[in-house]
Amino acid sequence: xxxxxxxxxxxxxxxxxxxxxxxxxxxxxxxxxxxxxxxxxxxxxxxxxxxxxxxxxxxxxxxxxxxxxxxxxxxxxxxxxxxxxxxxxxxxxxxxxxxxxxxxxxxxxxxxxxxxxxxxxxxxxxxxxxxxxxxxxxxxxxxxxxxxxxxxxxxxxxxxxxxxxxxxxxxxxxxxxxxxxxxxxxxxxxxxxxxxxxxxxxxxxxxxxxxxxxxxxxxxxxxxxxxxxxxxxxxxxx
Amino acid sequence: xxxxxxxxxxxxxxxxxxxxxxxxxxxxxxxxxxxxxxxxxxxxxxxxxxxxxxxxxxxxxxxxxxxxxxxxxxxxxxxxxxxxxxxxxxxxxxxxxxxxxxxxxxxxxxxxxxxxxxxxxxxxxxxxxxxxxxxxxxxxxxxxxxxxxxxxxxxxxxxxxxxxxxxxxxxxxxxxxxxxxxxxxxxxxxxxxxxxxxxxxxxxxxxxxxxxxxxxxxxxxxxxxxxxxxxxxxxxxxxxxxxxxxxxxxxxxxxxxxxxxxxxxxxxxxxxxxxxxxxxxxxxxxxxxxxxxxxxxxxxxxxxxxxxxxxxxxxxxxxxxxxxxxxxxxxxxxxxxxxxxxxxxxxxxxxxxxxxxxxxxxxxxxxxxxxxxxxxxxxxxxxxxxxxxxxxxxxxxxxxxxxxxxxxxxxxxxxxxxxxxxxxxxxxxxxxxxxxxxxxxxxxxxxxxxxxxxxxxxxxxxxxxxxxxxxxxxxxxxxxxxxxxxxxxxxxxxxxxxxxxxxxxxxxxxxxxxxxxxxxxxxxxxxxxxxxxxxxxxxxxxxxx
Ligand SMILES: Cc1cc2nc3c(=O)[nH]c(=O)nc-3n(C[C@H](O)[C@H](O)[C@H](O)COP(=O)(O)O)c2cc1C
Ligand code: SF4
Ligand code: SF4
Ligand code: FES
Numbered sequence: 001x002x003x004x005x006x007x008x009x010x011x012x013x014x015x016x017x018x019x020x021x022x023x024x025x026x027x028x029x030x031x032x033x034x035x036x037x038x039x040x041x042x043x044x045x046x047x048x049x050x051x052x053x054x055x056x057x058x059x060x061x062x063x064x065x066x067x068x069x070x071x072x073x074x075x076x077x078x079x080x081x082x083x084x085x086x087x088x089x090x091x092x093x094x095x096x097x098x099x100x101x102x103x104x105x106x107x108x109x110x111x112x113x114x115x116x117x118x119x120x121x122x123x124x125x126x127x128x129x130x131x132x133x134x135x136x137x138x139x140x141x142x143x144x145x146x147x148x149x150x151x152x153x154x155x156x157x158x159x160x161x162x163x164x165x166x167x168x169x170x171x172x173x174x175x176x177x178x179x180x181x182x183x184x185x186x187x188x189x190x191x192x193x194x195x196x197x198x199x200x201x202x203x204x205x206x207x208x209x210x211x212x213x214x215x216x217x218x219x220x221x222x223x224x225x226x227x228x229x230x231x232x233x234x235x236x237x238x
Numbered sequence: 239x240x241x242x243x244x245x246x247x248x249x250x251x252x253x254x255x256x257x258x259x260x261x262x263x264x265x266x267x268x269x270x271x272x273x274x275x276x277x278x279x280x281x282x283x284x285x286x287x288x289x290x291x292x293x294x295x296x297x298x299x300x301x302x303x304x305x306x307x308x309x310x311x312x313x314x315x316x317x318x319x320x321x322x323x324x325x326x327x328x329x330x331x332x333x334x335x336x337x338x339x340x341x342x343x344x345x346x347x348x349x350x351x352x353x354x355x356x357x358x359x360x361x362x363x364x365x366x367x368x369x370x371x372x373x374x375x376x377x378x379x380x381x382x383x384x385x386x387x388x389x390x391x392x393x394x395x396x397x398x399x400x401x402x403x404x405x406x407x408x409x410x411x412x413x414x415x416x417x418x419x420x421x422x423x424x425x426x427x428x429x430x431x432x433x434x435x436x437x438x439x440x441x442x443x444x445x446x447x448x449x450x451x452x453x454x455x456x457x458x459x460x461x462x463x464x465x466x467x468x469x470x471x472x473x474x475x476x477x478x479x480x481x482x483x484x485x486x487x488x489x490x491x492x493x494x495x496x497x498x499x500x501x502x503x504x505x506x507x508x509x510x511x512x513x514x515x516x517x518x519x520x521x522x523x524x525x526x527x528x529x530x531x532x533x534x535x536x537x538x539x540x541x542x543x544x545x546x547x548x549x550x551x552x553x554x555x556x557x558x559x560x561x562x563x564x565x566x567x568x569x570x571x572x573x574x575x576x577x578x579x580x581x582x583x584x585x586x587x588x589x590x591x592x593x594x595x596x597x598x599x600x601x602x603x604x605x606x607x608x609x610x611x612x613x614x615x616x617x618x619x620x621x622x623x624x625x626x627x628x629x630x631x632x633x634x635x636x637x638x639x640x641x642x643x644x645x646x647x648x649x650x651x652x653x654x655x656x657x658x659x660x661x662x663x664x665x666x667x668x669x670x671x672x673x674x675x676x677x678x679x680x681x682x683x684x685x686x687x688x689x690x691x692x693x694x695x696x697x698x699x700x701x702x703x704x705x706x707x708x709x710x711x712x713x714x715x716x717x718x719x720x721x722x723x724x725x726x727x728x729x730x731x732x733x734x735x736x737x738x739x740x741x742x743x744x745x746x747x748x749x750x751x752x753x754x755x756x757x758x759x760x761x762x763x764x765x766x767x768x769x770x771x772x773x774x775x776x777x778x779x780x781x782x783x
Binding site: 044045046047048051060062065066084087088091092094095124125126128149150152168169171172173174175176 | 520522537541542690691692693694695696697698699701702703704705706709726729730733736737738739
């Protein structure tokens with residue numbers, strides 16, 4: 001594979017052909033904020049937090065779905081980008097009921113840490129306070145729609161890593177919901193293998209293990225990466 | 239099918255023409271005002287008057303002046319009758335024998351008709367859309383035959399490129415460039431898709447074309463498939479258009495029977511299959527990547543581009559996707575030559591454009607005009623201006639992705655660039671006229687509500703941003719918003735247009751931005767006073783400083 005050389009935040013780095021700007025940046029130790037990106041499953045470009053500027057174009061592009069090209073000049077931290085990222089986070093916090101103080105993921109939540117790192121110290125939009133369900137019908141896990149950011153990570157691991165295809169989206173716009181099977185209670189799903197990958201893929205407290213209380217739900221991303229890498233490298237075939 | 243057979247069909251059809259033809263509009267507009275009953279009554283009246291040998295009653299596609307439907311045209315003498323009722327049938331048929339009728343006549347010389355230039359709609363209102371022979375009689379499928387027999391795919395692409403045709407689905411992407419990109423890919427499997435999702439509120443151009451002249455779209459697609467090297471096509475139609483779907487089904491069946499579709503088109507080595515896919519009425523499924531996901535049987539959600547459909551589209555294969563009207567322009571271009579088409583319109587916008595003229599104008603309906611005609615000519619001369627002598631305030635083009643052009647700019651020529659400079663777009667062809675009664679903030683709210691409801695929910699700015707923008711517009715209309723809210727609205731417009739994933743989100747702020755640009759005062763007039771603030775801040779409380 002051909003190597004590509006490009007510039008990111010003034011630093012020249014090399015990448016392999018086909019790599020995303022996000023991967024290449026991470027390898028070079030440059031962190032770009034992400035939410036819908038999850039190591040090991042394909043990127044969809046949904047959260048828009050990883051948007052970066054490319055010199056010569058006034059269109060912002062998501063780092064996670066943009067492939068590197070020779071001579072590309074990428075900027076990831078302009079004032080404008082940081083402002084957009086904070087606004088996007090504000091929109092997310094106003095969209096559902098993110099009450100960190102009583103959330104199982106308090107202290108281990110990607111949304112929360114993004115807000116802290118990007119300096120989102122208040123929400124300037126009125127909260128919409130939707131009335132949402134909590135599905136506790138599953139034997140092991142719970143789903144709290146109040147905390148869901150619709151990143152789709154649970155759906156992608158369920159389809160493309162576990163292959164169970166239990167999780168999916170229903171509805172559209174603000175009434176989009178994560179559902180199990182044909183919008184049944186999770187506990188009644190015939191396809192769910194109770195593998196728990198969705199729980200560990202979820203960036204917030206929307207998916208959690210039963211029995212955890214405030215601040216106790218820590219997600220184990222390593223396990224997922226381990227499975228995906230082992231599969232790609234065929235480490236399980238003897 | 240060979241050329242001689244095609245010509246034979248045409249001659250048979252022309253020879254069978256009866257001395258008098260009564261055409262009766264059976265497109266959606268007239269059907270909704272009892273057009274079908276009028277047609278049946280006319281049939282009956284002809285029988286009763288024993289005029290079967292002399293008079294043909296023909297159900298045809300859209301005759302344009304939808305607001306006056308059902309429309310009936312008797313030729314000769316070439317008289318248009320408006321708002322016909324089934325009871326009028328006998329007297330109308332009587333006019334053939336010199337009788338009289340009280341039914342209101344239209345004015346065929348009125349600018350509404352006279353200023354039109356029909357290319358896409360050239361057969362609309364003249365022929366029976368359910369008979370392939372009628373289409374062949376009007377030189378249908380001649381272009382395909384000539385293309386397959388006498389031109390290489392590269393020549394076809396170059397003809398389209400030279401014609402200057404641009405996509406009629408909204409963005410105006412050069413059609414020739416798109417075709418050549420797909421043609422240049424080396425994949426063994428390629429697809430052609432016709433985008434007939436037409437989701438803009440108030441737009442019915444594509445519907446009319448499909449209902450009035452379905453074979454034209456098929457012909458355009460066959461030519462496109464030959465040019466780019468595809469052997470499978472799909473027409474993606476929304477389920478809300480049952481008549482268009484049924485006419486397309488009929489057309490595809492007839493074309494297959496005559497060997498114009500399927501394997502060995504026109505007895506050449508070229509194969510092309512065409513299937514219909516029915517959408518479930520989501521606006522976002524008109525976006526090309528969402529449409530392809532939907533055709534594949536997945537959730538209709540856009541994905542980031544690149545890769546563009548031309549490289550990796552349906553089922554991961556190179557795919558050509560064009561709008562209904564774009565395909566409908568193709569047969570005449572190949573029949574009459576790229577130069578002929580390129581001579582119509584402006585420097586960078588060639589040919590004609592079909593608009594659905596609606597709102598506060600006397601004459602509403604379907605019009606096809608050459609590019610470059612001014613808005614004033616369209617809405618004042620052709621549309622007849624506001625009824626009851628009102629004043630035009632603005633013209634909205636481009637639906638939820640477009641903008642409102644104020645009356646002061648009515649002399650703008652209608653072409654892609656001029657409309658773009660005014661913060662609007664050509665769009666797919668909706669044109670709504672507004673008068674002094676219309677509140678522009680409310681117009682912006684209407685379109686924002688549409689975008690909010692139609693957002694697919696995939697990306698954050700569009701899903702959550704449209705909700706907040708809609709709420710701010712509602713607050714403005716309730717006179718509860720402050721100057722800070724207005725600033726917030728503008729900040730959101732900037733965010734959503736720059737960060738959204740697909741065209742829906744990117745253009746959702748346009749109606750707000752364009753009304754803010756030209757009608758800012760209306761927003762300011764709605765502002766509530768700022769909450770009271772003391773002129774000088776109070777002194778700190780003792781002991782707390
Ligand atoms: C939200 C959205 C809705 C769209 N709806 C339509 C539509 O209904 N019909 C259409 O032809 N194009 C629609 N488009 C444009 C298509 O994505 C695509 O550009 C078009 O079909 C290309 O055809 P053209 O080059 O012939 O214009 C839509 C785009 C967006 C972003
Ligand atoms: S449940 Fe979690 S992983 Fe799934 S979409 Fe919601 S926030 Fe994302
Ligand atoms: S811009 Fe709107 S419609 Fe387009 S992908 Fe994002 S949420 Fe979906
Ligand atoms: S991480 Fe790239 S869009 Fe979400």
